[in-house]
Amino acid sequence: MIENKLLNALKAIAFHTTEKKKRAAELVIANKELAFQNEEKEKRAAELVIANKELVFQNQEKEKRAAELTVANKELVFQNEEKEKRAAELTIANKELAFQNQEKEKRAAELVIANKELAFQNEEKEKRAAELVIANKELVFENEEKEKRATELIIANKELESFTYISSHDLQEPLRKIQIFSGRLIDDESQNLSEKGKSYIMGMRDASTRMQTLIRDLLAYSRTTTSERKFITTSLNTVIESVKNDFTETIVKNNAIIKVEGDCDVQVIPFQFHQLIQNIIGNALKFSKPNLPPLIIVKSELVKSSEVNSEKQLSAESYCHITITDNGIGFEPEYNDYIFELFKRLHNKEQISGTGIGLAIAKKIAENHKGIITATSEVNKGATFDIYIPSSLPL
Secondary structure (H helix, E strand, C coil): CCHHHHHHHHHHHHHHHHHHHHHHHHHHHHHHHHHHHHHHHHHHHHHHHHHHHHHHHHHHHHHHHHHHHHHHHHHHHHHHHHHHHHHHHHHHHHHHHHHHHHHHHHHHHHHHHHHHHHHHHHHHHHHHHHHHHHHHHHHHHHHHHHHHHHHHHHHHHHHHHHHHHHHHHHHHHHHHHHHHHHHHHHHHHHHCCCCHHHHHHHHHHHHHHHHHHHHHHHHHHHHHHCCCCHHHEEEEEEEHHHHHCCCCHHHHHHEEEEEEEEECCEEEEHHHHHHHHHHHHHHHCCCCCCCCCCCEEEEEEEEEEEHHHCCCCCCCCCCEEEEEEEEECCCHHHCCCCCCCCCCCCCCCCCCCCCCCHHHHHHHHHHHCCCCCCCEEECCEEEEEEEECCCCCCC
C-alpha cells in the first residue's frame, strides 16, 4: 500500500520532473523569444525614436510649407486682385483707345473738311487779292477823282463865297433902295397918289421885304455848309438865354413864357447852334394861338445812344436830348417830316410871314453836329421838337 503510494509518488515526481524539464525548455525558448522580442522591441523603439524625430521634422517642414503656402496664397490673392485691377484698367484703356480712335477718325474727317475749306479760302483769298488789286486801282482812280472834285469844290466854294458876298451886298443894296424910295413915295407923295397907286407901292415894298428876308435866310442856309466848323463846349442854357435876349420885345409884347428845365454841356459850333435854337423858339412864338400867351418849355437831359429812337447810325455813346414844346396852333401829323424840307410852308405867306427855310436850316445844323431833329404835332395842340446832339465831339 505504501509502495503503491510511493510508486505513485515517484511517478508523480517523475512526471513533474519531466514537466518541469519541458517547462524549463519552454522557458528557455520563451526567454530566447522574449530576448529576441526585447531586442526587436528595442529595435522598434530605436526605429520609433527615429520615426518620431522624422515625424517631428516632417511636422516642422509641414508647418513651414503651411506658412509658405499661407504666404503664397496671400500673394496669389494679391496677384489675382492686381490682375483684376489690371484687367479693369485694361478695359478702361481699351474703351479710351476706342474713343481716341473714334476721335482721331472725327479729327481726320474734320481735317479733310478743314483742308477743303482752307483750299476754298485760299482760292477766295486769291480772288480777293485779285479783287483788291482791282479795288486798289479803282481807289487810286477814285482818289484822283476826289482830288479833282476837291479842287473843283475849292473853286466852287470860292464862287459860292463870291455869290454870298454879292447876295449879302450887291443884291440887297437895290432892295434897300426900293424900300427907301417906296417909303419916301408913301411918306412924301401919298397925297399925289391914288389908292390903287398906294397899294401898288405897298405891294412893291412888301415884296422887297420878303425878298430881303429870303436872301437873308438863303445866306444863313449856305453858311451852315460853307462856314468853318469849330466845335466849342457850350452850356445849353447859355445859348437859350442868348436866344431869349434876341426875342425880348416879342416875348414882352405877347406875354410869352419860356421855361427851362435841366442843362447839358455840348460841343457845338456856337453861332450855328444858336441859330438852331433861335429858329425853333422863333417858330413857337410866331405860330402861337391868338389871345393865348405862348408857353415854351425847353427840357434837356443826357441819354444813352440806346435810348435814342432813330433809324440812323449813331456816332456817340451819349447824347444831349433837348425837347422844345409849345402851346401854339400846331400842324397835321403827316407833315412831321415835310416841314424840314427847303421852302416848304404850311401856311399862306399873307397869313404868317416866312420863307420856309428856318426848319431846313435847323435840320442842316443838327446834321452838321452829327445829331438828329424830329417834330411831332397835332392841330391846335402845339408842337414838340426833339433834338439829339452828341455829348462829345463826334469822330
